[in-house]
Amino acid sequence: MKASLRPSRSASACISVSSVTAASYSLGFRVAIIASIRDHAASSSRTGLSNRLSRASAWSLSRLASSSARRAAATQRRRVSAINTVHTHHGHPPPGRSETARRRLDTTRAARIDRLAPLLHRRAAELLTTGCPSGLFGRRDALVLVLAVTGMPFAQLVRLRRGDVTVDAGTLVATTDGERFCLPPEAGSAGESPAVAVFRRWAEIQAFLDQYPNTDLLAQHLTDPVEVEQGQLTDRQARQPLLPPIDRWGHLPLVPQPMTAQSIAVLVRDHLSGRVRARTPLPLRKQRDRDDDLLVTLETEVHLDPHYYERGIAARRHARDRLDGLADVFDDIEDQADRLLDDLLSILDNL
Numbered sequence: 239m240k241a242s243l244r245p246s247r248s249a250s251a252c253i254s255v256s257s258v259t260a261a262s263y264s265l266g267f268r269v270a271i272i273a274s275i276r277d278h279a280a281s282s283s284r285t286g287l288s289n290r291l292s293r294a295s296a297w298s299l300s301r302l303a304s305s306s307a308r309r310a311a312a313t314q315r316r317r318v319s320a321i322n323t324v325h326t327h328h329g330h331p332p333p334g335r336s337e338t339a340r341r342r343l344d345t346t347r348a349a350r351i352d353r354l355a356p357l358l359h360r361r362a363a364e365l366l367t368t369g370c371p372s373g374l375f376g377r378r379d380a381l382v383l384v385l386a387v388t389g390m391p392f393a394q395l396v397r398l399r400r401g402d403v404t405v406d407a408g409t410l411v412a413t414t415d416g417e418r419f420c421l422p423p424e425a426g427s428a429g430e431s432p433a434v435a436v437f438r439r440w441a442e443i444q445a446f447l448d449q450y451p452n453t454d455l456l457a458q459h460l461t462d463p464v465e466v467e468q469g470q471l472t473d474r475q476a477r478q479p480l481l482p483p484i485d486r487w488g489h490l491p492l493v494p495q496p497m498t499a500q501s502i503a504v505l506v507r508d509h510l511s512g513r514v515r516a517r518t519p520l521p522l523r524k525q526r527d528r529d530d531d532l533l534v535t536l537e538t539e540v541h542l543d544p545h546y547y548e549r550g551i552a553a554r555r556h557a558r559d560r561l562d563g564l565a566d567v568f569d570d571i572e573d574q575a576d577r578l579l580d581d582l583l584s585i586l587d588n589l
Contacts, residue, residue, distance in 0.1 A: 315343055336417055337389050351389045354510065358383045359432065361509045367439055370457035371488035372517040377440045379505060379514075382481060384433040385412060386506050388419035392499040400444060401476025403437060410434050442466050448475060453489050457522055488520060 318339060322332035333339065341348040362383040365376035385395055394414045403412045408430035410421040421433040445468045446459055459466075479496035508514045543549075 318343065331415060337419065341389065348389075351387070355387045357510060358387050358506075362436055363432070368460055368463065370460045370520050370522075371484065371486070372519065373460040374443065374456070374484060374488050375517055377436075377443055378481060378484065379509065380436045381440045382502060382505060383509060384410075384421060384436050385419070387433075388412070388421060390414070390419050392502045392506075395502055396479075396481065396496045396499050398480040398496075399476060400441075400478050400480050401471055403480060405430070405434050405437070408434065410437055438468075441468060444475075444478075445469075447490065453487070454522075457488060457520060461522060486517075 318334035322334040325332045334343075341351075362380040365380045366372045367376055367380075382395070385398075386392075390412065394417075398412060398414055402414055403410065405411070408423050410431050410433040412419045421431050423429060423431045443456070446456060446466045449466070450456070450459075478494040481497050481502070482490050482494055483497050483501065484490055
């Protein structure tokens with residue numbers, strides 16, 4: 239008897255820091271999933287199982303992994319590994335590597351993320367948001383820390399684009415590789431998640447650079463912030479990296495590029511350990527002093543000679559009369575040059 243794969247609900251479900259609700263699946267259904275994948279893997283190209291596999295979701299795997307406490311963790315990992323193998327073989331992302339499944343299969347890692355989440359939020363709240371370059375680094379690093387709370391792997395974090403992060407009903411939502419990571423508001427709070435304010439502060443910097451791609455102007459904005467209009471992202475802007483590298487002078491890459499996973503890992507580790515080095519404030523470029531004595535005063539009212547126009551017209555008429563035969567002179571010169579050229583060619587032919 240064939241067992242059908244249950245449709246995915248991961249497209250509309252968010253992965254939050256809190257534990258995913260455990261739902262029990264019967265042992266027979268779990269075995270049917272594995273048996274169906276193994277029995278029909280070889281003939282999937284003929285039977286269209288590839289399309290059915292694409293609908294198997296991290297939601298189903300999380301239930302599979304958490305459904306029976308009596309099963310050893312190694313058994314559950316082997317089951318998920320079988321599902322991952324078939325999905326990868328048919329060109330689909332392995333659902334067993336989703337954050338939902340990883341939290342169920344590796345409870346030690348999930349407990350570590352939950353333990354570090356308050357510290358990451360606290361470190362993000364302590365970072366500076368003004369001054370250059372401290373405010374620039376502080377805004378970007380704060381967003382890195384709050385996104386790390388979701389448990390998103392650093393390799394996925396560096397692939398985030400500006401269009402991948404949105405705000406939905408007070409919840410910060412990051413979508414990467416078809417998976418949604420959410421940072422909802424605190425329990426019992428009717429407002430927005432603190433992560434939303436962190437994201438908007440960094441989005442303000444990127445919106446400012448869209449309008450004024452100049453480091454000096456950015457430094458002035460960070461010193462004396464002004465309101466920046468954040469409109470809808472264009473297609474080009476939405477594809478730009480969300481987290482670019484910044485050099486010691488506060489310059490972002492001229493051609494947008496993302497940070498590396500190793501850089502983000504070092505950044506998060508340094509913030510957690512409190513070993514982040516202080517940024518030396520950069521002096522603002524001095525504005526040129528204005529000396530009123532050197533300003534040129536322009537007279538707006540000019541008095542012309544009453545015979546100004548008559549003299550000008552007479553000068554133009556005189557020039558026309560003097561240069562009237564100039565075109566004939568040029569024509570004569572051109573004719574003489576042609577005759578000289580013909581004579582020269584004749585001499586060369588006779589050599």
